[in-house]
Amino acid sequence: MLLAAEPDDAHEEGENQQLLITTKGGPGLEGLVVGSYCHDVLIRGGRVVGETLGGAAAFVSNVLDAASPQDAALNGTAPFVVVAKVGHDFVYASAPAPARHPPLLCASPTTSFHAQFSETAASAHAPDRELRRVRACDPIYPADLPDRRFAYGLAVGVAGEVLPETLERMIRLCRAVLVDAQALIRAFDGDGAVGHVALDDTPYARLLPRVAFVKASSEEAPYVGVETTRQRCCVIVTEGRDGCRLYWDGGEARVAPFPAVQVDPTGAGDSFLAGFATGLLWGLSATDAALLGNFFGAAAVSQVGVPTFHPKMLQLKKYLKRRQQNDIVRV
Numbered sequence: 228m229l230l231a232a233e234p235d236d237a238h239e240e241g242e243n244q245q246l247l248i249t250t251k252g253g254p255g256l257e258g259l260v261v262g263s264y265c266h267d268v269l270i271r272g273g274r275v276v277g278e279t280l281g282g283a284a285a286f287v288s289n290v291l292d293a294a295s296p297q298d299a300a301l302n303g304t305a306p307f308v309v310v311a312k313v314g315h316d317f318v319y320a321s322a323p324a325p326a327r328h329p330p331l332l333c334a335s336p337t338t339s340f341h342a343q344f345s346e347t348a349a350s351a352h353a354p355d356r357e358l359r360r361v362r363a364c365d366p367i368y369p370a371d372l373p374d375r376r377f378a379y380g381l382a383v384g385v386a387g388e389v390l391p392e393t394l395e396r397m398i399r400l401c402r403a404v405l406v407d408a409q410a411l412i413r414a415f416d417g418d419g420a421v422g423h424v425a426l427d428d429t430p431y432a433r434l435l436p437r438v439a440f441v442k443a444s445s446e447e448a449p450y451v452g453v454e455t456t457r458q459r460c461c462v463i464v465t466e467g468r469d470g471c472r473l474y475w476d477g478g479e480a481r482v483a484p485f486p487a488v489q490v491d492p493t494g495a496g497d498s499f500l501a502g503f504a505t506g507l508l509w510g511l512s513a514t515d516a517a518l519l520g521n522f523f524g525a526a527a528v529s530q531v532g533v534p535t536f537h538p539k540m541l542q543l544k545k546y547l548k549r550r551q552q553n554d555i556v557r558v
């Protein structure tokens with residue numbers, strides 16, 4: 228599968244979109260990350276065992292910052308923009324990700340999740356926590372996005388804050404958009420318990436042919452409908468400690484995991500997606516990009532909250548770059 232195209236906001240619905248993220252440097256590589264930061268409260272056996280910065284945007288920008296420090300230093304700015312919202316109660320403004328990529332302040336409170344962990348997950352693919360949204364910040368509206376072009380966009384909402392019209396605006400602004408399914412299919416009952424709806428029943432479904440990649444966890448995959456969605460864009464299903472699988476129209480691939488001692492699964496999927504996007508930016512094939520995603524996913528589960536990365540960990544770039552054949556993304 229060849230993924231190549233020019234920036235274009237004239238994509239028609241149903242068009243077989245092909246996308247390119249070039250590996251050449253320069254301002255044309257700027258990214259757009261859309262999704263709010265949140266407060267995560269980790270609960271085990273009825274006891275609060277941790278309170279951390281959360282929100283996919285926090286984990287994603289953490290990986291993107293770690294993976295491209297030279298670019299950031301060269302330009303004097305990080306090579307991506309984060310559009311996130313928080314309330315005045317936000318307590319992590321000075322943490323690295325929000326400090327480098329400040330959120331928009333709202334009158335509503337910061338989105339907050341309680342994550343109730345099971346003592347033992349039955350398998351790598353079993354849900355390991357029950358999530359409850361206890362507070363929700365404002366949605367992110369199309370007008371909140373900068374009015375300029377980006378090389379790529381990551382739609383990484385956690386509480387329904389990326390509205391369909393906001394995703395559509397991202398598609399118009401970005402050459403390639405990668406979406407975390409959790410931004411599209413989460414539903415919340417009266418108590419805030421997180422459930423899922425079928426992607427096909429949402430207003431996001433019609434946008435899929437204009438999206439490059441949708442990433443879903445094994446738990447989310449049945450709601451995404453891999454067989455239908457792979458005909459519209461590439462689908463990546465993450466399988467916890469088993470790594471991940473890529474599905475596209477006409478093929479699929481399994482990508483092996485990295486070993487890890489899991490201490491906190493939160494943010495594994497977010498870190499995976501950011502690692503995957505980074506791999507595409509480095510010009511890797513989608514399967515090698517997924518290997519980089521697995522690497523960051525494994526690093527994320529090895530630490531509580533938003534992880535820090537040892538610079539040596541990034542030596543993987545050299546290895547993967549050596550395997551790179553050319554500067555277009557192939558599977």
Ligand SMILES: Nc1ncnc2c1ncn2[C@@H]1O[C@H](COP(=O)(O)OP(=O)(O)OP(=O)(O)O)[C@@H](O)[C@H]1O
Nearest residue numbers: 444465466467468470492493494495496521524525
């Ligand atoms: N125990 C583990 N050992 C090694 N790698 C792991 C482990 N758990 C997760 N990963 C890596 O992280 C990726 C994402 O994990 P997972 O499938 O659990 O996502 P998720 O359920 O969306 O995570 P979360 O919602 O907690 O962010 C996996 O594809 C894998 O690469």
Ligand SMILES: O[C@H]1[C@H](O)[C@@H](O)[C@H](O)[C@@H](O)[C@H]1O
Nearest residue numbers: 267281282283340385494497
């Ligand atoms: O911080 C976490 C993280 O971003 C997860 O990916 C998401 O599933 C949770 O809702 C959020 O609380």
